[in-house]
Amino acid sequence: MLKKNSIIKLINNCGLLMFGSVMVFSGLLLQIGYHHGHHGEIEAIRLVLGLNYFNWSDIHIISIILVSIGMVFHILWHWQWFKIVLQKRKLLIKNQQAILLTIIFLLVAATGYISWSIKLNGGSEIIRKDFIEIHDKITWILFVYLILHVKKRFKWYFSALGKLRRKRNSIDIKNGLHILEIERK
Numbered sequence: 066m067l068k069k070n071s072i073i074k075l076i077n078n079c080g081l082l083m084f085g086s087v088m089v090f091s092g093l094l095l096q097i098g099y100h101h102g103h104h105g106e107i108e109a110i111r112l113v114l115g116l117n118y119f120n121w122s123d124i125h126i127i128s129i130i131l132v133s134i135g136m137v138f139h140i141l142w143h144w145q146w147f148k149i150v151l152q153k154r155k156l157l158i159k160n161q162q163a164i165l166l167t168i169i170f171l172l173v174a175a176t177g178y179i180s181w182s183i184k185l186n187g188g189s190e191i192i193r194k195d196f197i198e199i200h201d202k203i204t205w206i207l208f209v210y211l212i213l214h215v216k217k218r219f220k221w222y223f224s225a226l227g228k229l230r231r232k233r234n235s236i237d238i239k240n241g242l243h244i245l246e247i248e249r250k
């Protein structure tokens with residue numbers, strides 16, 4: 066039976082897909098459109114696809130916050146999975162792609178959030194730039210692993226939607242039978 070939890074899981078996974086795409090798109094655009102070839106000042110007012118550097122930076126931050134919230138639930142829902150996989154060598158080797166994705170995601174999140182907190186606290190701009198430089202490089206690896214991860218699980222969205230539809234149909238049939246019974250009485 067499809068539990069209420071499954072609907073929330075579907076909403077969360079759809080949110081991850083949507084905001085994850087915005088996160089990747091805005092991040093790569095900032096890198097290619099503003100960072101590449103600019104070792105000094107960034108041309109912040111130059112428009113790329115109609116928006117300037119600050120707009121794209123805001124879009125990246127908003128999508129990151131939403132993805133981070135979704136990821137907390139995504140990891141918690143698979144907590145048991147992590148516990149089992151990390152205990153058995155065979156399972157660890159079999160699921161190395163998801164484990165590597167987890168490590169890379171945590172590294173990308175750490176470098177991004179540390180850099181952001183340096184900016185918010187008025188810390189050293191040189192240290193901040195070092196973190197952004199690392200962030201820039203490892204996000205490419207994250208990008209590849211995210212594509213592989215989602216591609217492998219794309220069917221899940223259709224089967225989850227199918228289950229939801231079947232559940233709704235069976236509720237409609239049950240309600241119909243109930244009304245017929247009441248009318249007969």
Ligand code: HEM
Pocket residue numbers: 088089091092093095096100122125126129133170173174175177178180181182184193197200201204205207208
């Ligand atoms: C493929 C995915 C990603 C790409 C291509 C990417 C790229 C970038 C780039 C280019 C910047 C610099 C923006 C600037 O110049 O202000 C940035 C900033 C940032 N990123 Fe990402 N990023 C990605 C994923 C993530 C993830 C998963 C997180 C955290 C969960 C994250 C957190 C941040 C934060 C907090 C900042 C702001 C840093 C600051 O303003 O000092 N990013 N990202």
Ligand code: HEM
Pocket residue numbers: 074078081082085132136139140143146163166167168170211214215218219221222
């Ligand atoms: C941001 C984009 C992401 C999307 C759209 C996404 C989507 C999905 C989907 C549809 C599933 C299968 C259904 C389920 O069990 O919930 C899944 C499973 C899983 N995801 Fe993600 N995911 C994303 C990112 C991540 C990241 C960054 C990690 C690691 C920290 C991760 C770890 C896992 C694990 C451990 C599983 C269960 C095991 C497995 O299917 O191999 N996911 N994900």
